[in-house]
Amino acid sequence: MSADEYDFRDDDGVACPRCYGGGTVDCNCGGDLCVCENYGERDCPTCHGEGEVSSERHDRYCQSERDAHEAMRRIWEESK
Ligand SMILES: [Zn+2]
Numbered sequence: 001m002s003a004d005e006y007d008f009r010d011d012d013g014v015a016c017p018r019c020y021g022g023g024t025v026d027c028n029c030g031g032d033l034c035v036c037e038n039y040g041e042r043d044c045p046t047c048h049g050e051g052e053v054s055s056e057r058h059d060r061y062c063q064s065e066r067d068a069h070e071a072m073r074r075i076w077e078e079s080k
């Protein structure tokens with residue numbers, strides 16, 4: 001046995017932190033009234049419906065999540 005046994009896999013394959021691997025997210029585009037054509041669900045914009053993201057993208061998402069929430073809240077306020 002060598003240290004090589006502990007081999008890192010490719011970065012691909014981390015469960016998407018936004019849709020939790022489901023590949024879809026609530027669109028939340030218009031509150032009770034969905035204005036898109038997906039009836040409340042759409043392909044996850046983080047993983048593009050694949051349910052998996054690279055670990056790099058995962059880290060980046062977690063880092064920007066707070067900013068994204070702030071931006072989304074602002075959009076919600078304006079769209080009321
Ligand atoms: Zn919608």
Ligand SMILES: [Zn+2]
Nearest residue numbers: 016019044047
């Ligand atoms: Zn996703």
